[in-house]
Amino acid sequence: xxxxxxxxxxxxxxxxxxxxxxxxxxxxxxxxxxxxxxxxxxxxxxxxxxxxxxxxxxxxxxxxxxxxxxxxxxxxxxxxxxxxxxxxxxxxxxxxxxxxxxxxxxxxxxxxxxxxxxxxxxxxxxxxxxxxxxxxxxxxxxxxxxxxxxxxxxxxxxxxxxxxxxxxxxxxxxxxxxxxxxxxxxxxxxxxxxxxxxxxxxxxxxxx
Amino acid sequence: xxxxxxxxxxxxxxxxxxxxxxxxxxxxxxxxxxxxxxxxxxxxxxxxxxxxxxxxxxxxxxxxxxxxxxxxxxxxxxxxxxxxxxxxxxxxxxxxxxxxxxxxxxxxxxxxxxxxxxxxxxxxxxxxxxxxxxxxxxxxxxxxxxxxxxxxxxxxxxxxxxxxxxxxxxxxxxxxxxxxxxxxxxxxxxxxxxxxxxxxxxxxxxxx
Amino acid sequence: xxxxxxxxxxxxxxxxxxxxxxxxxxxxxxxxxxxxxxxxxxxxxxxxxxxxxxxxxxxxxxxxxxxxxxxxxxxxxxxxxxxxxxxxxxxxxxxxxxxxxxxxxxxxxxxxxxxxxxxxxxxxxxxxxxxxxxxxxxxxxxxxxxxxxxxxxxxxxxxxxxxxxxxxxxxxxxxxxxxxxxxxxxxxxxxxxxxxxxxxxxxxxxxx
Amino acid sequence: xxxxxxxxxxxxxxxxxxxxxxxxxxxxxxxxxxxxxxxxxxxxxxxxxxxxxxxxxxxxxxxxxxxxxxxxxxxxxxxxxxxxxxxxxxxxxxxxxxxxxxxxxxxxxxxxxxxxxxxxxxxxxxxxxxxxxxxxxxxxxxxxxxxxxxxxxxxxxxxxxxxxxxxxxxxxxxxxxxxxxxxxxxxxxxxxxxxxxxxxxxxxxxxx
DNA sequence: CATGAATGAGACTTCATTCAT
DNA sequence: TATGAATGAAGTCTCATTCAT
Numbered sequence: 121x122x123x124x125x126x127x128x129x130x131x132x133x134x135x136x137x138x139x140x141x142x143x144x145x146x147x148x149x150x151x152x153x154x155x156x157x158x159x160x161x162x163x164x165x166x167x168x169x170x171x172x173x174x175x176x177x178x179x180x181x182x183x184x185x186x187x188x189x190x191x192x193x194x195x196x197x198x199x200x201x202x203x204x205x206x207x208x209x210x211x212x213x214x215x216x217x218x219x220x221x222x223x224x225x226x227x228x229x230x231x232x233x234x235x236x237x238x239x240x241x242x243x244x245x246x247x248x249x250x251x252x253x254x255x256x257x258x259x260x261x262x263x264x265x266x267x268x269x270x271x272x273x274x275x276x277x278x279x280x281x282x283x284x285x286x287x288x289x290x291x292x293x294x295x296x297x298x299x300x301x302x303x304x305x306x307x308x309x310x311x312x313x314x315x316x317x318x319x320x321x322x323x324x325x326x327x328x
Numbered sequence: 329x330x331x332x333x334x335x336x337x338x339x340x341x342x343x344x345x346x347x348x349x350x351x352x353x354x355x356x357x358x359x360x361x362x363x364x365x366x367x368x369x370x371x372x373x374x375x376x377x378x379x380x381x382x383x384x385x386x387x388x389x390x391x392x393x394x395x396x397x398x399x400x401x402x403x404x405x406x407x408x409x410x411x412x413x414x415x416x417x418x419x420x421x422x423x424x425x426x427x428x429x430x431x432x433x434x435x436x437x438x439x440x441x442x443x444x445x446x447x448x449x450x451x452x453x454x455x456x457x458x459x460x461x462x463x464x465x466x467x468x469x470x471x472x473x474x475x476x477x478x479x480x481x482x483x484x485x486x487x488x489x490x491x492x493x494x495x496x497x498x499x500x501x502x503x504x505x506x507x508x509x510x511x512x513x514x515x516x517x518x519x520x521x522x523x524x525x526x527x528x529x530x531x532x533x534x535x536x
Numbered sequence: 537x538x539x540x541x542x543x544x545x546x547x548x549x550x551x552x553x554x555x556x557x558x559x560x561x562x563x564x565x566x567x568x569x570x571x572x573x574x575x576x577x578x579x580x581x582x583x584x585x586x587x588x589x590x591x592x593x594x595x596x597x598x599x600x601x602x603x604x605x606x607x608x609x610x611x612x613x614x615x616x617x618x619x620x621x622x623x624x625x626x627x628x629x630x631x632x633x634x635x636x637x638x639x640x641x642x643x644x645x646x647x648x649x650x651x652x653x654x655x656x657x658x659x660x661x662x663x664x665x666x667x668x669x670x671x672x673x674x675x676x677x678x679x680x681x682x683x684x685x686x687x688x689x690x691x692x693x694x695x696x697x698x699x700x701x702x703x704x705x706x707x708x709x710x711x712x713x714x715x716x717x718x719x720x721x722x723x724x725x726x727x728x729x730x731x732x733x734x735x736x737x738x739x740x741x742x743x744x
Numbered sequence: 745x746x747x748x749x750x751x752x753x754x755x756x757x758x759x760x761x762x763x764x765x766x767x768x769x770x771x772x773x774x775x776x777x778x779x780x781x782x783x784x785x786x787x788x789x790x791x792x793x794x795x796x797x798x799x800x801x802x803x804x805x806x807x808x809x810x811x812x813x814x815x816x817x818x819x820x821x822x823x824x825x826x827x828x829x830x831x832x833x834x835x836x837x838x839x840x841x842x843x844x845x846x847x848x849x850x851x852x853x854x855x856x857x858x859x860x861x862x863x864x865x866x867x868x869x870x871x872x873x874x875x876x877x878x879x880x881x882x883x884x885x886x887x888x889x890x891x892x893x894x895x896x897x898x899x900x901x902x903x904x905x906x907x908x909x910x911x912x913x914x915x916x917x918x919x920x921x922x923x924x925x926x927x928x929x930x931x932x933x934x935x936x937x938x939x940x941x942x943x944x945x946x947x948x949x950x951x952x
Numbered sequence: 953c954a955t956g957a958a959t960g961a962g963a964c965t966t967c968a969t970t971c972a973t
Numbered sequence: 974t975a976t977g978a979a980t981g982a983a984g985t986c987t988c989a990t991t992c993a994t
Binding site: 956961963970 | 979980984989992993
């Protein structure tokens, strides 16, 4: 960080810049926006952005880390609770959907600019991203050991499928391909877990 | 297109540029690479790229359309065949995985630069992308009508989850998070369908 | 000056800033360093630098004038003393070398940033710099009148050669091209005068 | 170099940029001028400067090397000729003065921006600069071995004094402190050698 | 006196695109 | 078709200076 803010007011300014960056990144995309757009959106002078951040990159890195750390902490906490595997996945799915509900622009930025950006920020945060996948895989592994989940589906693979399904639903909202709104968010939480855990097939068919 | 190639040699040149672009986009990312990088990779003069393409954007657009049209055609064809819904999804999953197996760089480019790029190419190709989702959803809808698939999971939603699961597996390969290789590709085809159609839960648990 | 310091403590602060500036200018060069570097080096707040100085330029100007005035005073004094011309030049050479010995960083700054900076500070201080040359030339002129020095070498020219020889020796030390240390400093004082006054040629050859 | 020019016309353009840079650097100083000033002076588009050079720095580096290599070659050649030591130094002094006469702006740039720039370009070209000093010192060393020059003055030291005397004369011209013109140039060539080799003192005085 | 946040002009550099040959 | 020189708009980052407290 270019300069650690010392006063309360300074911290607020830094926050304002980060929040403005979310809006601008979400609206225009990281590459298409200019640092001056962020400054304008935040209502601060151009130079102040560089007073608090070393570069445009660092702003996105900061945004990603802030949110991803919450996610990692959540998954970690969920895993320690006495829940059934499916409920653990349900809690994670709910958290991610709620993250989107709470701040869709931030999640858009994270998904569009980081978790799929194999040549730029995704690479930078590979370790942190992988950590989330591994923790989910761990939940699956435990479920397989206790017999709740099928053993023939590799845990790491299952984790990717699960996470991918959720992220794609968010992508659907982001692109305007799926309907948004309270009820849809709640429904999505259930459905994604029902899909990945219960499967799309009806019971009789599955019982084939 | 800047200039439709007439001669055989010209068509080859254009192809060489497209193929070079795939490698360069995959290696450096669309934004990070320069048009001169593509020319160098293709072994042609800088200006020639502009003889065959109007812009850097058009190169990516062309690459995407070429591949996506094949995908759309495949899904369309699959849907007309007398297959069980799950086998249709299996065929689609196989096609996508094979696409990656056949040309991982191209698929990397499509996933990283287009299907998740909500502010740039993703927006440009939104119609085509949606078309694929809708066709998959249509398969699900029919399956639900005939009772093979559960009706409580919205077809469009199911389509997104299905597609997202596959794309995430490809993303795992792209990022080096999942192991690649013939056997893994084959296994992935089965597992993704087993996960989404059959569910992660073991029968007894599901039967609960 | 931005604000003439009144209290003893204030004077010390201003001195600390000047001393810090010498170190920073010597280490990074005037252009490459930032005002904040000076503040950091001095251990004072950024803004305080501007409390004592109007600009970054003024700091260097102050440093130069402080030292150059001592030099001018010294030359002036030397000239009034009842010394032989060569001894006068010897005294000047000694003063300059001692200046370097006493504060090599300051002399580095003066030579590198001022006396050769034809487009910036050198131009600003042209009058003062010329004054030194003229006083040396005056010594030579008198020596020529009294017959101690050859008349065929223009006094002004001789002054430049003399001063240039010394400054180049200092440059050699600054660049690490000539060995430093007490004995070298002492030796340099003698040699530069011996070179310029006595000449490099051995007597027989000169007597040719 | 950013791009090696291939055609005759391209080489001319590159030359035009270098020549323009000399004028601009000499007039405003390296730091004070902008790349656009160089482009304007050369009558080319801004971007073309970067087509031929990687950076503003590289332009100066190129200018320095071009000239300095000629100097090194000249000194080397002079040293191989069957001349008396003093005549060798005379040849070198003449070459430097002629360099100034031929292209005073280039010499100004080299002296002001490189040979005394201990923190930037001087450091970059330290090796090449030292090489010149060493070759001159070598001439002195040989002269001392054969008895032409006094042995009590270290050769390296003498080389610095000699070179410094010349450079200071050029500096005098650059600053407008010494009169320029054909006759002065010719006179300077002789005087600098007479000063450094013969000494300022008149014979009787030297015969002390 | 002292602090460091705030400002914004300015410069380098990049690179997509055009053009003359 | 083919080449690569030429163009210039645009964006990031720097940093001297100002200002509110």
